Amino acid sequence: MSIDPVTLAAAQALPPMNPLPPANIGEANPPPAGAGFAGWLDSQLRQVNAEITAAADDGVRRLAIGEPVSLHQVMINLERARLHFELVLQVRNKLLEAYQDLTRMQI
Amino acid sequence: MDLTTVFEVSAAGMSLQRLRLDVAAANLANAQTSAVDGVGYQPLQVVAHAPLTAPFAQWLSAAQLRPADVRVVESASVPRLVYEPGHPDADARGYVAYPDVSPVSEMVRLMEISRAYEANVRALNLAKAMAVRALEIGTER
Numbered sequence: 638m639s640i641d642p643v644t645l646a647a648a649q650a651l652p653p654m655n656p657l658p659p660a661n662i663g664e665a666n667p668p669p670a671g672a673g674f675a676g677w678l679d680s681q682l683r684q685v686n687a688e689i690t691a692a693a694d695d696g697v698r699r700l701a702i703g704e705p706v707s708l709h710q711v712m713i714n715l716e717r718a719r720l721h722f723e724l725v726l727q728v729r730n731k732l733l734e735a736y737q738d739l740t741r742m743q744i
Numbered sequence: 745m746d747l748t749t750v751f752e753v754s755a756a757g758m759s760l761q762r763l764r765l766d767v768a769a770a771n772l773a774n775a776q777t778s779a780v781d782g783v784g785y786q787p788l789q790v791v792a793h794a795p796l797t798a799p800f801a802q803w804l805s806a807a808q809l810r811p812a813d814v815r816v817v818e819s820a821s822v823p824r825l826v827y828e829p830g831h832p833d834a835d836a837r838g839y840v841a842y843p844d845v846s847p848v849s850e851m852v853r854l855m856e857i858s859r860a861y862e863a864n865v866r867a868l869n870l871a872k873a874m875a876v877r878a879l880e881i882g883t884e885r
Binding site for chain 2: 707709710713716717720723724727730731
């Protein structure tokens, strides 16, 4: 059906985030900190993914099969999901930046 | 008042304008339907109220800015009588009763609905743009 592209897009949006935890775990000394960050990122991603699936994806699916759902509500849910994802992405970027600063530190 | 409040308020405004459009379309579609034995289409109108009882500060915390109490009511208008003696629905004097729908005022209402919907979309887009700008804080691009 014509629903697939959305779920595909949501799934494709997520993998770029995954390479981060291995890089962090690969660090020799502090496994608790690395695991903590990976766990945090994982939970945040799950939450955002659940948001996309619950509100936006569901709305698009219902619209596609012709249920009476208001178009603007679907669009607003999509935008909200995008904003949530953007927020997690920015937090991840900042944390990664700080981590890279630490790895570049001269000893 | 967080971002989702703006979204919800604007969404409620858009829903209201959609309903007004539905009603205006129904009025226009039934403008030329004649009444049989005095029973015919009554022009509809949307009545909406804002919850004005709460103080302003309370509005901002609770999502009470949206229009509430939206109802569709039949307007108590007198049917338009047209002299058509040959019409099957004509009364004894030869008059046919049509609903009192003025195409001109309905067209003006349609324009108004379109602009109001657009304004709601603008407000929502601005709220979203502000959120995106806020997310750009600290990025060097």
